[in-house]
Amino acid sequence: MFFRILLRYILGYIRIRIEGYSVEKLINIAIKKKVFFWNVKREKTTIIYTNIGVKEFKDLIQIAKETNCRVKILDKKGIPFILNKYKKRKIIIFFLLFFIILLMALSQFIWNIKIEGNEKISTEEISSILENKGIKIGTLKNSIDKQKIINEIRLERNDIAWIGIEEQGTNITIKIVETSAKPEIVNEEDYCNIVANKDAQIVKISARKRYSRSKRR
Amino acid sequence: MLRKNKKKEKLLDRILEVPKEVATNEPKLTISGFSQMLVENYKVILEYQDIYIRIKTYTGIININGFNLKLGEMTEDDIMITGDIETIDYEKIDNS
Numbered sequence: 001m002f003f004r005i006l007l008r009y010i011l012g013y014i015r016i017r018i019e020g021y022s023v024e025k026l027i028n029i030a031i032k033k034k035v036f037f038w039n040v041k042r043e044k045t046t047i048i049y050t051n052i053g054v055k056e057f058k059d060l061i062q063i064a065k066e067t068n069c070r071v072k073i074l075d076k077k078g079i080p081f082i083l084n085k086y087k088k089r090k091i092i093i094f095f096l097l098f099f100i101i102l103l104m105a106l107s108q109f110i111w112n113i114k115i116e117g118n119e120k121i122s123t124e125e126i127s128s129i130l131e132n133k134g135i136k137i138g139t140l141k142n143s144i145d146k147q148k149i150i151n152e153i154r155l156e157r158n159d160i161a162w163i164g165i166e167e168q169g170t171n172i173t174i175k176i177v178e179t180s181a182k183p184e185i186v187n188e189e190d191y192c193n194i195v196a197n198k199d200a201q202i203v204k205i206s207a208r209k210r211y212s213r214s215k216r217r
Numbered sequence: 218m219l220r221k222n223k224k225k226e227k228l229l230d231r232i233l234e235v236p237k238e239v240a241t242n243e244p245k246l247t248i249s250g251f252s253q254m255l256v257e258n259y260k261v262i263l264e265y266q267d268i269y270i271r272i273k274t275y276t277g278i279i280n281i282n283g284f285n286l287k288l289g290e291m292t293e294d295d296i297m298i299t300g301d302i303e304t305i306d307y308e309k310i311d312n313s
Contacts, residue, residue: 001290001297028261031291040288042267 005038008053012078016057018048020069029067035059049074110139112171120178121159129153130174141167242275246305254281254302257295262288270298278308 037052052060064071086092115123133149146165153163161179205212230240238245238257247255256272264271270281282304289297
């Protein structure tokens with residue numbers, strides 16, 4: 001019931017005065033025809049005040065004609081009538097539209113870059129890399145190809161294990177996980193010579209793998 | 218048009234525990250405090266004045282006395298009365 005009144009408020013309603021001898025008859029007929037009205041108040045024996053929606057008002061006038069009642073509009077309430085008031089003030093509407101468009105347009109750009117998770121690599125270094133790739137303050141959000149940038153950075157830098165780009169409205173958060181540079185792997189299958197730095201005498205050779213060619217001199 | 222005749226409570230309704238105001242045409246009055254009253258299953262408003270409301274239902278007439286009585290919200294089945302309610306009395310009609 002409350003919802004119905006709320007709906008009438010959105011669509012607009014009017015306060016009316018009905019004058020006639022058979023007001024009860026009018027109320028009954030209106031209810032039977034599913035004309036919704038509320039807040040009925042009796043003033044004297046012949047006058048009632050009531051609220052009614054704008055759309056139902058035409059039906060009520062017809063019923064009032066049948067029952068010989070007079071209807072007078074006292075007050076117009078609701079959102080449509082409030083908006084009507086501002087119809088002549090074009091500058092307000094213009095600026096309202098202007099601000100909405102401005103807000104929507106500005107929300108398409110990036111205004112904040114946050115870098116998280118870096119310890120060894122300085123923030124300036126990362127931001128300069130990102131600038132080269134096209135993430136700058138004031139770039140369009142749609143123009144950023146996240147996956148491509150992530151791949152490029154990971155190929156270029158060895159000390160970044162993982163990089164993530166997160167979009168939250170006009171903010172961008174870049175999360176970085178660092179690694180130490182990977183150690184050189186020695187292929188044990190390769191042949192190689194072991195050469196000592198200083199002159200020395202070999203006392204003993206203990207070969208763990210394969211066998212030693214040289215013999216003790 | 219089922220509502221026009223007096224409906225009797227059927228056995229099925231009693232087994233399924235259908236609410237009485239739905240199953241039958243008996244009026245249901247809900248009074249909350251001294252200022253609000255909801256009448257369900259009514260027929261017509263016979264009389265409406267500032268101090269006196271007469272509502273016809275399927276089993277009788279309900280009279281409500283008070284001050285500043287207002288009809289709050291009205292639909293086909295129920296009616297909301299607000300204002301200072303003083304007395305409520307019934308006039309039973311035998312329509313066998």
